[in-house]
Amino acid sequence: MxxxxxxxxxxxxxxxxxxxxxxxxxxxxxxxxxxxxxxxxxxxxxxxxxxxxxxxxxxxxxxxxxxxxxSEAPAPRNFSIADEALKTLPETIALLELRLSVEVEAAGLCAERRTDAEADAIRGLIEQIDALHEDPTAVQIHYDYDFHLAIAKATRNEFIHGFLSYLRPFIVPRFRLGHVVAPDVKEPYYARIHAEHMAIVGAIERRDSRAAREAMRAHLCNSLERVRALAFASGVEMTGSDQTVAAAKLFAELKGRATAGK
Structure with missing residues (x-):
């Protein structure tokens, strides 16, 4: 039977x-x-x-x-990621979760505190970035990090801006956009990300701190889910010793800087 x-x-x-x-x-x-x-x-x-x-x-x-x-990611057989890069996926996911907790509030503070010139500069920057539509295999996943730093700068909180600037080398160079976006969906992907960016910019321009927080949360959550999908597709555990070692190294460097500044 x-x-x-x-x-x-x-x-x-x-x-x-x-x-x-x-x-x-x-x-x-x-x-x-x-x-x-x-x-x-x-x-x-x-x-x-x-x-x-x-x-x-x-x-x-x-x-x-x-x-x-x-998922927009190409099937695992259609792309390859270096072993060393794969090992950093748990760390990358953890850092994105950390960014989420900081940048949602940063967007709200930016909406409240930005100057007209800063709002114009933020819009101009992301329109320039989003107009490129580069080959996903040649551009970094977090190609919009300068946009996020500009928002952090306009919070008038140097700790937020300094912290996100410090995280940049840990986040930006890891993966190419082609790892999470198949070539045949490049244009719809860029269009959707542009819409997410414009939702953030529009809220900042209206000085709507609540909408800015919601738009930033949606943008970063979507980014986080794409990286999680990459981890799932690659068979990588999202927790483990690599993340622990990376966190210990990061905190040791932060502590060292703080001690040197005394």
Missing amino acids: TKRKPLSTIVYEGLSERIRSGQLPPGVQLPTEAELCVEFDVSRSVLREAMARLRSEGMVIPQQGKGMFV
Whole structure:
């Protein structure tokens, strides 16, 4: 007697086949939970189990406040990442979580404290950056870091700006955008990131600190999910000794600077 597959496996296989075949292409939003439950005739708990499996394999990623999307990352066989870079994925994810906690508030403070000249400069900077649409294989994932530093500078809090400036060499050079964005979805990706940037800039220009915080949180959460998807697809654990060693090194350097400044 043939053993029946669990319902969650049937849902997983059905959706993963659509993703692999291109029926659900990279970057497209999946139907809502309610729609998928009706289509597969399963409960929400069964659907969520299947979605968790898809997410664990880097096939789908959530976007805050929008829903679940097919990952834009190329299949693992289509790209290679140096072993040394892969080892830094847990550290990169942890640093993005740290940035999230600092930069959300920085965006709100910037909206409250910026000058008109600074708001104009922030807009001009990100419009220049977003207009490039460079080859994802040749540009860094965090290519917009100067934009984030400009926002931090306008908070009038030198500790925020100094801290994010200090983190730059730990964050920026690690990975290329091509590791998380397939070439055929480059333009939709850049368009979506530009929309995220404009939401932040618009809130800063309106001096709407709440909207600025929300827009920055959405932007960084989306970035974090893309890197997590890369980790899942690459089979890299998001916790481990590498992150511990990296954190100890970073804190030792911070302590050394503080001691030297006394």
